[in-house]
Every structure is written in structure tokens, then in C-alpha cells.
Amino acid sequence: MKQRTRTGSDTRIKTRKGTRAILAAGAVVVLATTLSGCLLPSTKPPVAPPSPRNTYGLDDPTGYPSDTYSPSPSPTRETFNPDGRADVRGSSCDFSNSLRQFTYTVRVTNPSLSESYSYDIAVNWMKAKPADGKAYGLHERSIVVRPGDTETYTAKYTVNQSSIGRFWYTCRITRAHKTRY
CATH class of the missing domain: 2.60.40.10 (Immunoglobulins)
Known part of the structure; x- marks a missing residue:
């Protein structure tokens, strides 16, 4: 394998291309951290993770989310006081x-x-x-x-x-x- 070394005007081109590459990489890092919320404060309130009650239970035979399905209570008689x-x-x-x-x-x-x-x-x-x-x-x-x-x-x-x-x-x-x- 042969290696070539550049001299003169080629060195300036190499340096300019290197600077562009560093600037482009920096812009990608800034963009990534901004999008992830690390660099700038978030303007949206944090979203709470869903509670276990709002998920479909694998052991629930009804297939309904556990917070929307509940059996109706059995009817009860009114409290009776003979006085x-x-x-x-x-x-x-x-x-x-x-x-x-x-x-x-x-x-x-x-x-x-x-x-x-x-x-x-x-x-x-x-x-x-x-x-x-x-x-x-x-x-x-x-x-x-x-x-x-x-x-x-x-x-x-x-x-x-x-x-x-x-x-x-x-x-x-x-x-x-x-x-x-």
C-alpha cells in the first residue's frame, strides 16, 4: 500500500475540510441534546408514565383495561330501623x-x-x-x-x-x- 502526503495548498484544503467536519459533528451533537431536552429547559410538563391500572392485563379474561371494567355492585336492601x-x-x-x-x-x-x-x-x-x-x-x-x-x-x-x-x-x-x- 502506498501513502501519499500532500503539501502546500493541499494542506489548507485538508484543514478546511476537517474544520467543516468538526462543525458539522458539533451541530449534530447540539441538535441531539436539544431534542432530548438536555441543553434547553423543557417547556412541556413531564408526562407521567401510565399507571398499571390503565394497561391491559394479561391475566384479565375480559380483555378490557382494568380501569374501565368493574363489575356492578350487587343490589342491597336499604337499612331498616323499626323505630x-x-x-x-x-x-x-x-x-x-x-x-x-x-x-x-x-x-x-x-x-x-x-x-x-x-x-x-x-x-x-x-x-x-x-x-x-x-x-x-x-x-x-x-x-x-x-x-x-x-x-x-x-x-x-x-x-x-x-x-x-x-x-x-x-x-x-x-x-x-x-x-x-
């Missing part, structure tokens, strides 16, 4: 001297949207001063309320005495037993 006093409200506790009658407006609201309930309700008109636990009268009634409905009625109790003096009284719902109807 229905929370569903019953009373208002307008009154006594009529002319009729010798206690009255109390009772409002029953069924909170269930799927079941009817029967309410066994007891209203007592109690002695208020002194509050010694004595009852003047008792009214009992059963009422069926459909899902989501409200029923209102007036509880009444008539006193058997012909004349009643001044007295203090209060109305109280003492029982509201609830059963499925």
Missing part, C-alpha cells in the same frame, strides 16, 4: 275547652324510595306542670305510607270530664313502630 320516630313529626298541640278535646297534627314521611311501611303510632297528652309522668289521654293509630310519600292526620283525644280547670299539658309521640308493608 320510626325519626320519620314522624308532630305540630299544633292544642286543647279545645268547648269540645273538651286534645288535638295534635302528626306528619309521617317514608324516607324509602322502594318500600312501603306501616307505622304504629301512639300520641300522649302529658301533664306539663308539674311534669310528673301522668297522661291526660292517649291516641293510637296505624298508617301505611308509600315509598317517598308523606301522610298527615290529626290525632284526637276527648276528655270525659264535664268541666276542666286550668292545667298545663304537652303533646308527645311516644311510639312509632315501623314494619315493612
